[in-house]
Amino acid sequence: MSQPRAGHAPVRPRAPVIRRAAGSRAVALGVCASEPSHEAGAAAVARRLALPLLTSGTDPRHCTRLDALLCLDGDDLSLRQTGRRAPGPVRVDFGAAAMRHRRAGGHNELLGRAVGVGKKTPLVVLDATAGLGRDACVLADLGCRVTLCEREPVIAELLQAGLTAAARRGDPWLDALLSRMRFYPGDARSPRVHSDPAADVIYLDPMFEPRDKYAAVKKDMALLQRLLENSPVQSDAGQLLDWALQQPVARVVVKRPIRALSLGERTPSHSIAGRAVRYDVHVLRSLN
Template structure:
């Protein structure tokens, strides 16, 4: 199935400092994005700010001013390693005893759930159709490979990035497909909503995309499909799961194939 990829028109590359202008030009050319010398010139919904050793996303809207980064060594992600939700996610994909499934994260986004799964010992293939997010994931994985934190190096050695649309991908070595649709009714902190709004701006909107992703996933030769959902929302495409693992704010619908 051929599907349009996320548009690069949603993002403009901006140098964070004057000396980063050549870097911004190079990255904009690589991503087929607009480039602007100053943030005031940005007309797209999202700007990708780049510097010599840093890059982040920021919405043009005045209400959303905090940057969004992909950083597997960030304090927030390291703190999440101790979260009870990690255990729920691990159980959902089948982590048990010495079993560590090979997982295809078909909606990688900022890569946080993929990192958690890799930290639990799973090998994870990340698929991301937004060229901008795929580039940020690639850069984050490169930085993680030389991180001073040994656990970050180890987890990211289990992660492999595959840019493109999941629906064009045929699984081979993976035994579990993980889907985290960008449900608009997601509740949580302002940071969660900020991240979601940036992802939605970069991905655009395709009709029935989540249902198409689930149909694709169910057609693949894997042992199970796991879908992350809001706690009280109906099952995706009203397809009844084999079983459900519930947390405080989200649940994981498990489809055993």
């Protein structure tokens, strides 16, 4: 797992940073600490993301000039939409019941079959679109060695915070999981990612296309979707698949909404379908 980043130089408040894409409403973000003792950590987050630092203890429900706040409370970093009727916070908590629950879910089994768990040990998976690390957690729990890449800076910050917090919990299950995970903030196609043990499988879970009628977005995830739509790096999932298919891996697996077309309209070798999602498997060679 990568190490937490340090550095606590003071950050002066700046004008809100707006992430904007043509035709879609911008997302204005800020950072705040829950209390003054966490302010140095919040300042470091603000500096890394070039976001304004708000007064410690700012209540997101009463903040009107920004759309969302990254709130730091000790080890816990969460993204909270502002306003009174905001949905719950978004955070990466590998120890959460929901994360552990995925172990028993059908999701686990389908994803495991799609990447080829059991065909090679250890199976090395490059999760090129790590997001909040939920699928990577399932893969690591299934025994895979997982390299996680996330290029959206705010999401990468949430993921790094989640990994750091998990490492501090002293939970043997989490420790085993973390020993199989390695995180690279940045684009999965960056050459430094590929000095890692060679991947057997590349896994892609690109953000479902905006307004895709098959991709219902949960309320708390809608903010992340907006963030990604407004990211300076626009959706290039088709190109990411083209790149993945040229890598020396045995298979490329793409998660899709159940009734969506295959990504880039490239026909997979086969698909493994669940109720809401399907995994399109492009087999390039045998895994064993």
